[in-house]
Amino acid sequence: MESDSTERRFDEIDLQILERLESDHDLNLSDLSEEIGLSKSAIHYRLNNLKEDGVITAISADLDPQRFGLEMLVITEVYVTHESGYAADTGEAIAATTGVQDVYYTMGDVDFIVIFRAQNRDQINDVIAKLIAIDGVNETSSTFVMDEIKSDGRVLANMSDEMRENVRSD
Amino acid sequence: MESDSTERRFDEIDLQILERLESDHDLNLSDLSEEIGLSKSAIHYRLNNLKEDGVITAISADLDPQRFGLEMLVITEVYVTHESGYAADTGEAIAATTGVQDVYYTMGDVDFIVIFRAQNRDQINDVIAKLIAIDGVNETSSTFVMDEIKSDGRVLANMSDEMRENVRSD
DNA sequence: AATGAAATCGACCAGCA
DNA sequence: TGCTGGTCGATTTCATT
Numbered sequence: 001m002e003s004d005s006t007e008r009r010f011d012e013i014d015l016q017i018l019e020r021l022e023s024d025h026d027l028n029l030s031d032l033s034e035e036i037g038l039s040k041s042a043i044h045y046r047l048n049n050l051k052e053d054g055v056i057t058a059i060s061a062d063l064d065p066q067r068f069g070l071e072m073l074v075i076t077e078v079y080v081t082h083e084s085g086y087a088a089d090t091g092e093a094i095a096a097t098t099g100v101q102d103v104y105y106t107m108g109d110v111d112f113i114v115i116f117r118a119q120n121r122d123q124i125n126d127v128i129a130k131l132i133a134i135d136g137v138n139e140t141s142s143t144f145v146m147d148e149i150k151s152d153g154r155v156l157a158n159m160s161d162e163m164r165e166n167v168r169s170d
Numbered sequence: 171m172e173s174d175s176t177e178r179r180f181d182e183i184d185l186q187i188l189e190r191l192e193s194d195h196d197l198n199l200s201d202l203s204e205e206i207g208l209s210k211s212a213i214h215y216r217l218n219n220l221k222e223d224g225v226i227t228a229i230s231a232d233l234d235p236q237r238f239g240l241e242m243l244v245i246t247e248v249y250v251t252h253e254s255g256y257a258a259d260t261g262e263a264i265a266a267t268t269g270v271q272d273v274y275y276t277m278g279d280v281d282f283i284v285i286f287r288a289q290n291r292d293q294i295n296d297v298i299a300k301l302i303a304i305d306g307v308n309e310t311s312s313t314f315v316m317d318e319i320k321s322d323g324r325v326l327a328n329m330s331d332e333m334r335e336n337v338r339s340d
Numbered sequence: 341a342a343t344g345a346a347a348t349c350g351a352c353c354a355g356c357a
Numbered sequence: 358t359g360c361t362g363g364t365c366g367a368t369t370t371c372a373t374t
Contacts, residue, residue, distance in 0.1 A: 005234070005236045005237070006236070006237075007236070007237060007238065007239040007241075008237055018231065018233060021230070021231040022230055022231050022232075022233055023228070023230060024228055024229065024230065025195070025228075025229040025230050025231050026228070026229045028349080028350095029349075029350060030349080030350095038360085039360070039361060039362080040349090040350080040361095041351090041352090041360070041361060041362075041363095042359075042360050042361075044350070044351065044352085045359070045360070046359090048351090049359095053237075054234055054237065055233060055234060055237045056231045056232065056233060056234075057232045057233065057234050058193070058194055058195075058196075058231075058232045059194070059195040059196045059229065059230070059231055059232070060191070060192055060193060060194060060195050060229070060230065060232055060324075061188065061191035061192050061195050061226045061228075061229055062192075062226065062227045062228045062229070062230055062323075063188060063192055063225060063226060063227065063324075063325040063326060064175070064224055064225060064226075064227050064325075065325050066175045066176070066177070067175070067176075067177060067178055067223075067224065067225045068177065068325055068326070068329065068333070068337050069177040069333075069336055069337055070325065070329075070333070071177075073274070075274065075276065075283060091317070091319045092319070094319070095319050095320035098328075098330040099328055099329070099330050099333070100320065100328065101320070101321075101322055101323065101328050102320055102321050102322070103319040103320040103321075104243070104245065104315040104317070104318060104319065104321075105315070105316050105317035105318075105319055106245070106313045106314065106315055106316060107313065107314045107315075107316055108313055108314070110313065112319075113245060113313070113315075116328075117325075117328070118333075119333055119336055123330075123332070123333065143276045143277065143278055143280065143283070144276065144277045144278070145274045145275065145276055145277075145283075146275050146276060146277055147261070147274070147275035148274060148275075149261045149262070149264070149265050149273040149274065149275055149282075150265035150270065150271070150272055150273040151272050151273075151274075152271055152272070153232075153271065153272075153323055154230075154233075155233040155234075155235050155238055155240065155287075156233060156238070158268075158269060158270065158271050158286075158287070159238065159240075159269070160268040160269050160293075162293070163238070163239075163240070163269070163288075163289055163293065166239055166289055167238050167239055198367085199367075199368065199369095200367080200368095208342085209342065209343060209344085210367090210368080210369095211342070211343060211344075211368095211369090211370090212341075212342050212343075214368075214369065214370090215341070215342070215343095216341090218369095219341095341374100342373105342374085343372105343373080343374075344371105344372100344373090344374105345370105345371090345372090345373105346369105346370085346371080346372100347368105347369085347370075347371095348367100348368080348369070348370085349366105349367085349368070349369080350365105350366090350367075350368085351364100351365085351366080351367085352363105352364085352365080352366095353362105353363090353364085353365100354361105354362100354363095354364105355360105355361085355362095356359105356360085356361080356362105357358105357359090357360080357361100
């Protein structure tokens with residue numbers, strides 16, 4: 001599983017395989033083989049390369065948060081105190097807070113944007129209290145998400161034609 | 171693949187299976203079988219139920235955005251005009267914008283929070299221009315993400331012990 | 341809901357272009 | 358390096374409890 005995390009290029013076959021598997025990995029290698037017009041072994045060979053190369057970071061099961069009672073999604077802006085220099089430690093502490101899903105270190109006014117899920121209001125308060133207690137955190141401002149209109153971490157599925165062209169080898 | 175999207179409860183075995191597969195589905199059913207102390211068929215049986223029940227929404231390949239040159243992540247706040255009533259149409263239009271990954275309809279000051287990736291500054295400008303052009307959109311304010319400290323959509327992995335207890339059937 | 345046996349599918353290998 | 362066909366091992370399915 002090697003990965004140097006730099007951009008690379010893909011031929012149309014790799015892009016087709018990736019696009020398909022990014023949406024649904026529960027498939028017949030035989031079907032894919034026919035659709036693309038390449039033997040099963042060849043697809044398997046390409047898949048192995050894509051995994052070793054770190055393009056595919058994992059095969060994972062996607063779970064529905066609703067079925068676990070996680071009906072609330074909160075986006076919190078975190079401001080750090082001016083005195084603290086680079087806020088790397090603060091960022092790590094935020095990321096280590098139980099329940100926190102995403103932590104982004106941002107440019108500009110706000111220092112961190114934090115996203116987390118909760119089953120009820122008490123849990124929301126708990127997380128915010130933990131964030132405020134972190135060394136270097138000065139202030140927080142939370143927004144409640146009323147509707148998750150789109151939440152789609154897929155990479156290729158969200159790429160425009162132009163973006164796709166930029167990674168094509170042909 | 172039935173799903174009524176309501177909360178349900180899980181026994182410890184289901185939770186163990188889900189926790190494992192959420193992180194890595196490149197599994198060895200035999201290993202899982204030994205770890206958990208249940209026959210391979212039984213685990214497969216439970217897996218089928220979890221899929222049909224909509225708890226597992228998909229098995230998918232996770233791709234590294236960096237390898238596709240998507241080195242920039244942007245978070246944009248979108249404000250709608252006061253005249254437009256419920257902003258459902260506006261939300262759908264935002265979600266349909268090419269490149270956009272997440273769209274959240276939020277309470278309070280800001281109306282939508284939009285997250286998208288780009289390969290270069292031109293693409294960022296393109297997306298923002300498209301957002302402003304949408305009917306009902308009044309103003310946008312974008313923040314550049316300098317460091318993606320944590321970005322982990324896994325559900326069970328981010329649940330606290332308390333949250334986990336709340337969905338346990340035992 | 342779980343089991344074991346039978347059918348099916350994916351992983352790997354040696355060889356080839 | 359990328360692909361093929363075949364073999365072995367693993368998984369999915371099914372009848373049965």
